[in-house]
Amino acid sequence: IAALEDGYVDLNDTIDTGDGTFQYYDKVVRDEQYKHGGYGRITVAEVFEYSSNVGMAKIVTESYKSNPQHFVDRLYRMRLNECLGIEIKGEGKPVIRYPGEKMWSGISLAQMAYGYEVRLTPLQTLAFYNAIANDGRMVKPVFVKELMYHGKTI
Numbered sequence: 524i525a526a527l528e529d530g531y532v533d534l535n536d537t538i539d540t541g542d543g544t545f546q547y548y549d550k551v552v553r554d555e556q557y558k559h560g561g562y563g564r565i566t567v568a569e570v571f572e573y574s575s576n577v578g579m580a581k582i583v584t585e586s587y588k589s590n591p592q593h594f595v596d597r598l599y600r601m602r603l604n605e606c607l608g609i610e611i612k613g614e615g616k617p618v619i620r621y622p623g624e625k626m627w628s629g630i631s632l633a634q635m636a637y638g639y640e641v642r643l644t645p646l647q648t649l650a651f652y653n654a655i656a657n658d659g660r661m662v663k664p665v666f667v668k669e670l671m672y673h674g675k676t677i
Contacts (some may be wrong), residue, residue, distance in 0.1 A: 583636035
């Protein structure tokens with residue numbers, strides 16, 4: 524999403540995910556399909572559709588390697604580092620590392636691209652996906668006790 528909003532890629536651009544593996548420093552990023560030859564060259568839209576770790580890592584590292592703080596700042600502007608403020612106890616605080624912090628490393632940017640080194644609760648992740656479906660509008664989840672129609676619980 525950050526790379527799309529920053530204009531680094533378009534949904535119709537293609538990314539070569541090759542055989543489903545991508546060596547980045549001392550780590551190998553793998554797609555689910557790597558045992559079956561990978562996805563090869565696919566569009567950015569398909570990177571999303573297939574949830575391609577290799578595609579995401581390539582997009583983010585190529586777009587932000589010279590300025591990783593811009594990528595993380597974009598995540599912060601999306602408020603992914605903030606709690607949702609839902610009305611249930613114990614919502615976990617999101618953790619998104621920042622360049623220069625103790626745990627930041629050369630592989631952080633690539634791993635953040637597909638969800639590693641980012642800590643969100645499942646509900647926070649769902650709220651973000653919902654924002655994508657809502658044309659970028661983040662909506663706080665609401666828990667419903669009952670639905671009524673013409674005064675009757677349905």
